[in-house]
Amino acid sequence: MDKIEESGALRRAPSQKRSQERVERMLQAATALIEEAGSDAMRMGEVAERAGVSIGSLYQYFPDKGAIVRTLAERYNAEGRACIADGLAGVRDMDGLLAAFGGLIDTYYGIFLAEPVMRDIWSGTQADKALRDIDLRDSRANGALLAEAWQRVAPGASNEDIARKAFLIMSLGEATMRLAISVERAEGDALVADYKAMALREIEAVG
Amino acid sequence: MDKIEESGALRRAPSQKRSQERVERMLQAATALIEEAGSDAMRMGEVAERAGVSIGSLYQYFPDKGAIVRTLAERYNAEGRACIADGLAGVRDMDGLLAAFGGLIDTYYGIFLAEPVMRDIWSGTQADKALRDIDLRDSRANGALLAEAWQRVAPGASNEDIARKAFLIMSLGEATMRLAISVERAEGDALVADYKAMALREIEAVG
DNA sequence: CACTAAACGTGAGCAATCCTCACATTTGCA
DNA sequence: TGCAAATGTGAGGATTGCTCACGTTTAGTG
Numbered sequence: 282m283d284k285i286e287e288s289g290a291l292r293r294a295p296s297q298k299r300s301q302e303r304v305e306r307m308l309q310a311a312t313a314l315i316e317e318a319g320s321d322a323m324r325m326g327e328v329a330e331r332a333g334v335s336i337g338s339l340y341q342y343f344p345d346k347g348a349i350v351r352t353l354a355e356r357y358n359a360e361g362r363a364c365i366a367d368g369l370a371g372v373r374d375m376d377g378l379l380a381a382f383g384g385l386i387d388t389y390y391g392i393f394l395a396e397p398v399m400r401d402i403w404s405g406t407q408a409d410k411a412l413r414d415i416d417l418r419d420s421r422a423n424g425a426l427l428a429e430a431w432q433r434v435a436p437g438a439s440n441e442d443i444a445r446k447a448f449l450i451m452s453l454g455e456a457t458m459r460l461a462i463s464v465e466r467a468e469g470d471a472l473v474a475d476y477k478a479m480a481l482r483e484i485e486a487v488g
Numbered sequence: 489m490d491k492i493e494e495s496g497a498l499r500r501a502p503s504q505k506r507s508q509e510r511v512e513r514m515l516q517a518a519t520a521l522i523e524e525a526g527s528d529a530m531r532m533g534e535v536a537e538r539a540g541v542s543i544g545s546l547y548q549y550f551p552d553k554g555a556i557v558r559t560l561a562e563r564y565n566a567e568g569r570a571c572i573a574d575g576l577a578g579v580r581d582m583d584g585l586l587a588a589f590g591g592l593i594d595t596y597y598g599i600f601l602a603e604p605v606m607r608d609i610w611s612g613t614q615a616d617k618a619l620r621d622i623d624l625r626d627s628r629a630n631g632a633l634l635a636e637a638w639q640r641v642a643p644g645a646s647n648e649d650i651a652r653k654a655f656l657i658m659s660l661g662e663a664t665m666r667l668a669i670s671v672e673r674a675e676g677d678a679l680v681a682d683y684k685a686m687a688l689r690e691i692e693a694v695g
Numbered sequence: 696c697a698c699t700a701a702a703c704g705t706g707a708g709c710a711a712t713c714c715t716c717a718c719a720t721t722t723g724c725a
Numbered sequence: 726t727g728c729a730a731a732t733g734t735g736a737g738g739a740t741t742g743c744t745c746a747c748g749t750t751t752a753g754t755g
């Protein structure tokens with residue numbers, strides 16, 4: 282997770298080591314500011330100041346403010362996707378899938394609770410078109426991972442159906458997380474549990 | 489739906505007939521602009537110009553740009569809630585509830601497809617805190633309506649459980665609509681159908 | 696009608712903020 | 726050493742939400 286490769290978000294790829302570190306500092310500064318007051322309150326001038334660079338340098342690498350948020354979003358997505366791929370890798374039968382997926386929901390919920398930046402980004406996810414697209418692609422990719430395991434343990438079912446249902450389950454999972462973190466903790470826990478039961482029942486129904 | 493009463497959104501309540509009409513014109517202008525390019529691209533100066541009023545007048549009634557969007561959002565919510573209350577009113581048994589709720593999902597989906605302003609508002613729903621709160625309150629109110637009918641046809645079940653599940657189902661319904669309108673029409677239709685089956689199964693499971 | 700207070704209406708301009716651009720500096724390399 | 730490419734700078738342009746000091750209209754009262 283060292284490279285600054287993510288998407289085509291960057292205006293210019295820093296080729297020298299010095300500038301790579303500078304871009305990293307910019308992202309760290311942005312992260313800190315989002316933690317403190319949310320991405321909406323994050324000011325480009327502040328990001329530059331905290332990173333110890335000029336406004337001009339910031340814009341040399343990030344075409345606009347949204348690009349910073351998008352870059353962070355894709356990093357979190359990549360981590361989450363790796364986590365999901367890992368969790369579903371060893372699944373052999375339906376029971377294994379149910380257990381693995383149930384565990385992933387709890388893990389994801391824990392991450393949502395613990396990561397203020399991720400929370401902020403996915404709360405404001407609908408704000409601009411580009412972020413929404415990233416969100417959609419993420420759900421599709423995660424859905425594909427789930428679908429792959431699902432098809433493996435339910436070979437008789439329609440692949441198209443499973444793919445679509447997996448996509449829906451992943452999208453609604455994210456929606457549930459967003460909902461859960463915007464209510465009191467106890468209620469949020471219960472809502473996630475309800476969602477989990479619903480999702481597992483849906484998976485089992487096609488199995 | 490004539491009064492300009494909604495929430496405490498207005499900075500000053502127009503008491504004279506003339507100013508009531510002016511406020512209505514402001515909202516109409518805003519609606520037209522949102523239809524054309526989305527609420528994000530809506531400029532306060534343009535709203536004023538289209539409504540045939542000055543910037544100052546706009547801000548006399550709406551404390552900020554978001555207040556206009558919020559006012560429109562609550563109008564749509566009120567309509568939707570009335571529609572849900574109406575659809576669930578005559579429900580007597582579980583089969584009736586399933587049929588009524590299934591029908592409501594289709595109705596809601598149709599509205600989402602047909603109303604660009606509603607789509608825009610609920611797409612950007614997570615943008616600012618105030619809108620998110622409105623969204624949450626709306627889901628709670630709609631959830632309460634569903635819970636009421638649900639409890640009626642499933643008297644044995646835990647009321648708390650039903651209330652929470654109804655809230656979740658309503659929230660995820662909105663999430664499904666948002667998802668459905670951001671993919672191709674055919675896939676969106678299928679996703680809504682999948683959600684419907686999931687929701688109905690969940691309702692039946694507690695019955 | 697005359698008068699007054701409150702409601703209503705106006706738009707120049709303030710303030711905040713994103714982003715550009717002309718120019719300066721540093722780095723990699725022949 | 727010298728040069729081109731990469732990198733760095735920050736004053737300021739441009740946009741836009743919003744304010745405020747002041748003018749106009751309306752409702753109500755004697």
